[in-house]
Amino acid sequence: MKVLVIGSGAREHALCRSLSLDPAVTALHCAPGNAGIAEVAEPHQVDALDGAAVSALAMKLGADLVVVGPEAPLVAGVADAVREAGIPVFGPSKEAARLEGSKAFAKDVMAAAGVPTARSYVCTTAEEVAAALDAFGAPYVVKDDGLAAGKGVVVTGDADAARAHAAVCERVVIEEYLDGPEVSLFAVTDGETVVPLQPAQDFKRALDNDEGPNTGGMGAYSPLPWADPELVDEVLRTVLQPTVDEMRRRGTPFSGLLYAGLAITGRGVRVIEFNARFGDPETQVVLARLRTPLAGVLMAAATGALAHLEPLRWSDDAAVTVVVASQNYPGTPRTGDPITGLEEVAEQDAPHAYVLHAGTRRDGDTVLSAGGRVLSVTATGKDLTEARDRAYTAVSRIRLEGSQHRSDIAASAAAKA
Numbered sequence: 001m002k003v004l005v006i007g008s009g010a011r012e013h014a015l016c017r018s019l020s021l022d023p024a025v026t027a028l029h030c031a032p033g034n035a036g037i038a039e040v041a042e043p044h045q046v047d048a049l050d051g052a053a054v055s056a057l058a059m060k061l062g063a064d065l066v067v068v069g070p071e072a073p074l075v076a077g078v079a080d081a082v083r084e085a086g087i088p089v090f091g092p093s094k095e096a097a098r099l100e101g102s103k104a105f106a107k108d109v110m111a112a113a114g115v116p117t118a119r120s121y122v123c124t125t126a127e128e129v130a131a132a133l134d135a136f137g138a139p140y141v142v143k144d145d146g147l148a149a150g151k152g153v154v155v156t157g158d159a160d161a162a163r164a165h166a167a168v169c170e171r172v173v174i175e176e177y178l179d180g181p182e183v184s185l186f187a188v189t190d191g192e193t194v195v196p197l198q199p200a201q202d203f204k205r206a207l208d209n210d211e212g213p214n215t216g217g218m219g220a221y222s223p224l225p226w227a228d229p230e231l232v233d234e235v236l237r238t239v240l241q242p243t244v245d246e247m248r249r250r251g252t253p254f255s256g257l258l259y260a261g262l263a264i265t266g267r268g269v270r271v272i273e274f275n276a277r278f279g280d281p282e283t284q285v286v287l288a289r290l291r292t293p294l295a296g297v298l299m300a301a302a303t304g305a306l307a308h309l310e311p312l313r314w315s316d317d318a319a320v321t322v323v324v325a326s327q328n329y330p331g332t333p334r335t336g337d338p339i340t341g342l343e344e345v346a347e348q349d350a351p352h353a354y355v356l357h358a359g360t361r362r363d364g365d366t367v368l369s370a371g372g373r374v375l376s377v378t379a380t381g382k383d384l385t386e387a388r389d390r391a392y393t394a395v396s397r398i399r400l401e402g403s404q405h406r407s408d409i410a411a412s413a414a415a416k417a
C-alpha cells in the first residue's frame with residue numbers, strides 16, 4: 001500500500017512512524033512534512049490547503065490512501081478533492097469537518113443527537129454576550145466560533161477579559177463552565193461503524209500546574225489509570241455513535257477520526273469540543289500503544305470496511321509525550337535556532353524514547369526550529385512513572401535556545417497510579 005500523509009506536525013510524524021512500521025506499507029510519502037518526518041517518509045512540497053494540488057500529488061505518486069492530518073485542509077475540503085479523484089482518503093468531507101470548524105454547528109449536532117455537553121448560547125452582539133455571561137456567571141467560557149488552533153477559547157473569572165475576547169470574535173459560543181478532569185477520546189469511523197481508540201489526557205496550558213495561556217497542547221499520556229474502565233464504552237454509546245449517526249442522518253456522513261474532548265464532571269461525562277482529526281499531542285501516546293498495524297485501520301475507515309476489522313490490539317505499556325516549544329509560544333514564537341542532542345536521544349534512549357518533530361526544518365546538517373511547538377519527545381514504559389522518566393531523560397539531552405517545556409506532564413497520574 002502506498003500512503004501519502006498531509007501535514008507537518010508531530011502528529012503527522014507519529015502517524016508516519018507507525019505507518020513506516022506497518023509491513024503493508026510499501027511506500028510512504030508526506031507533504032509538506034518536516035525535518036523528522038523526512039527520515040521516515042519521502043517529503044514533497046504542496047500547499048496542504050489546495051485540494052486540487054493534493055489530489056494531483058496523490059495521483060502522481062500512485063497513492064492508495066491519503067491521510068489528512070490537520071483540521072485546516074479538512075475544513076478547506078481537501079478530503080473531498082482527493083475522494084473525487086477516486087483515491088481513498090482518511091479524513092472527513094468539508095461538510096462533516098464543520099463538527100470542528102464551527103463550535104455552533106457542533107452544538108447543534110449534539111443537541112439533535114442528545115449528546116451531553118455544556119449549555120451554551122451563540123452570540124453575535126455585545127448585548128447577547130452580556131446576557132449570556134450573566135446567565136452562566138463566573139468562571140466564564142468564551143469560544144470563538146471558528147478555527148483558532150486551540151487558542152480561540154478564553155476561560156476566565158474576569159468579566160472584562162471575557163467581554164474583551166468576545167469583542168474581537170465575529171461570533172462566539174458562551175457556555176457553562178465544566179468542572180472536572182479532561183479526557184481526549186479518539187474514534188476511527190467510516191461514517192457508520194465507530195471504533196474507539198484508548199483514552200489520553202492532554203495538557204493545554206503553557207505552564208506547570210495548568211497555569212498560563214491555552215496552547216495547542218504541551219504534553220499527553222495514556223492510559224489513564226484513574227479513569228473508570230467503563231469510560232470508553234460509555235462515551236461510545238452516549239457520544240461517539242450518536243454523533244456519527246446524526247451526521248449520517250443529515251446526509252453528511254463523518255468518516256475519519258472523530259475526537260471527543262470530554263470533561264468528567266460530577267454530573268457525568270460532557271463534551272467540551274469535537275475535532276475532526278487526530279489530536280496533537282495525544283496521538284503521539286495513543287499510537288505508541290497501538291499494536292494493530294495502522295494502515296489497515298485507516299484504509300478500512302476510508303473504504304467503509306470498519307465493520308469487518310478485527311478488534312484493535314493494545315500494548316499494556318504506558319506512554320508519555322512532552323512538547324518542547326519555542327521561546328514565547330503560544331505568542332509569536334522565536335524560530336530559526338539550531339537544535340542539538342537529537343542524535344544522543346537516538347543513540348542512548350531508543351527504542352523506548354524517541355523524538356517526534358513538529359516545527360523543524362533541516363539546513364544542511366543542522367536541524368532548526370521552525371514553529372511554536374518544535375518537538376514532541378515520546379517514551380513508553382511499564383507504567384507512567386517509567387515512561388515519564390524516560391521522556392524527561394530524553395528531553396534533558398535536547399538543547400534549543402530559549403525553549404520551554406512543562407515539567408509536570410503525567411506527574412499526578414503517575415503518583416496516583
Ligand code: AMP
Pocket residue numbers: 118141143150151152153155175176177178179182204214261272273
Ligand atoms: P476547546 O478549544 O473547546 O478544546 O477549549 C480549550 C480548552 O478550554 C479546553 O481543553 C478546556 O480546558 C477549556 N474549556 C473549554 N470549554 C470549557 C468549559 N465549558 N468549561 C471549562 N473549561 C473549558
Ligand code: GLY
Pocket residue numbers: 150202216217275278279280281282
Ligand atoms: N490536543 C488538542 C488538539 O489537538 O486540539
